[in-house]
Amino acid sequence: MKVLTTITAGVLFFFISTCSNTTGDGSALLQATGVVQASGITSYQYGTHTLASEEKSYALKSTNIDLSKYEGETVKISAEKIEGYPIENGPEYLNVQKIERNK
Known part of the structure; x- marks a missing residue:
């Protein structure tokens, strides 16, 4: 019985660790849905x-997705928060890792 419990726990740990939504350093990815727009001139720059x-x-x-291809579209992103932001009353700053068009 103890062997079965150990094997089950190992398999469960494997699936949890490989299916998690994290960055390379282990921090969680933020997910958000909204409309992508070019920044233009902003106060926070x-x-x-x-x-x-x-x-x-x-x-x-x-660093790996051309965001201009999604301008004006509603999308769902998975992104990591960039440390040190927001500044000067600006928004949170995200590095997009994955993007999906809303259907």
Whole structure:
């Protein structure tokens, strides 16, 4: 019985650790849905794009996704929060890791 419990716990741990929604350093990814827009000129001057959700707005950048392809569209993002932000009453600053068009 003890062996079965140990095996079950090991399998469960494997699935939890491989299916989690985290970054490479283990921190959780933030998820938000909203409309992507080019940043333009802002008072806070960070981010290439913004995401306007129902709850709040975010400044965005991405090192692996061309966010301009999603301008004007409602999307769902998974992103990591960039430390040290917000500044000067600006929005949270996110590095987008994954983006999906809303259907």
